[in-house]
Amino acid sequence: MRFLAALIGLLIAVPAWADCPLDLGRGTGIVVFSSHYLIAFRPEPMRIEVGEPFSLLFNVCTKNDKPAELVAIDALMPEHKHGMNYRPTIVSLGDGRYRVDGMVFHMPGRWELAIDVRAGEESERLSHELVVK
């Protein structure tokens, strides 16, 4: 709830971000943001199953409405310090939208998604935690 309020506040405060579509086809996905970037993403299929391949659909926006690029995606289990056994690929769908294929979380537990984005010379890593059971 607090997160939602912060997000709404952020969108009101920064009008350019209001143009960043968070709807990724099946309702609003997960939103991650920093002072420069606003990223919405959702898994496909919506429920991530342990050991089953899934994709991620992304929409990457910037504060100043400059074009942004999704550079890399990775995931690791912070507790065990191991990553995925699979290397995902990124396909640009245009207008800041991306599709990432080849994700597999091969163990249950807490995974940290590392999202590397770039706008011009400026790059940044945003992260988000996902728990799969």
Add this chain to the structure above:
Amino acid sequence: MKRWLFGTVAAALAVSAVAQTPLPWSDDEVKAIARHGPWPQPSPRDPSNRVVGTPNAIVLGEHLFNEPRLSADGAMSCATCHVAVRNWGDGRARAVGRVELDRRTPSLWNVGYAHWFGWDGAGDSLWSQSIRPILDPREMAGDAARVAGLLREDKTIACGYERAFGHRPGGDDEKLLVDAAKALAAFQGTLVSPRTPFDEFRDALVSGDREAAARYPPAAQRGLKIFIEANCSACHFGPRFTNGEFGDVGIPFFTRPGEVDSGRLDGLAKLATSTFNLLGKHNDDASGASALRTRHVQRLHSNFGEFRVPSLRQLGAGPFMHNGHFATLDDVVKHYSEVNPDRLHSDALPLVRPLALTVEQSADLIAFLRTLTAEAPARPTPPALCP
């Protein structure tokens, strides 16, 4: 006197059965247990194999499975090592083909549900994995021409092939080798292990049937609690009790002085160069979706010494681990109880760490593991291939 004694004992047993109650299980524990079922799962699917699940291919596959003429000297079939009454293994620490090999014959129970095959995952489909021992000079030492010749020239097998594939065996030897392997895979996909005492308990617990749950032995329940608390299901995940991936659990990887079995690292190299992998022309799945793991899997230094996480269903009498390193289940549990964390080279919270189990706890864990096995019904004689 005897009758009285018998009656007393029977009454005591009945009372103890009634009085037995399931251990208290938290909601999280029930959820964790629920994830190991239901069993059996729906029949395995494999879009890369156009004949999987078809009755005629299954019959052909079973006949080929028992066919020694697939081997160079006509002395060895798949069934030589994968023996039905030995849980589709051979009960040896290390497999024996034309020579002794470095790894144990894996069980074929539930193999159709896997996505990587062989201890090193060098196979990405059950049919491609079925080709490997046929061609391996240390095992059946066969070749495509021999297999193709058998399919073309043996009238009964040729008839079985036509029934399974809808046309007579053609002239392309490699394609016929692959088709034989796809029939073998269709058969192996039917090897689904039976329901076990654990499955009865799991279903009873999930449905809230305390009376049925109470029939599960208390030692097995205590062992199941240890299994959950020790996070064994991080790798032994889901209904098959395996996540189908790979791990290094501290088993020595020297095969002989100066030689190592690098496991998954070597398996991925073999996968990449195999003409029978799912990225090749023999994959029947035009969508390419079945090759997704093969396309995206990455070869990492950490793959050295990793081996496929085995299912815990139908464990059998042993030996255990990829190289038969442990003779008994007691030895396996002792290993996990006493494993040296330094051997595992982990700078984080290791997935495998010494459990420091007491004698009683070890016995309980073994009691639980034993409940993942049930007696399989005797196999009927394979139906005739062609009248």
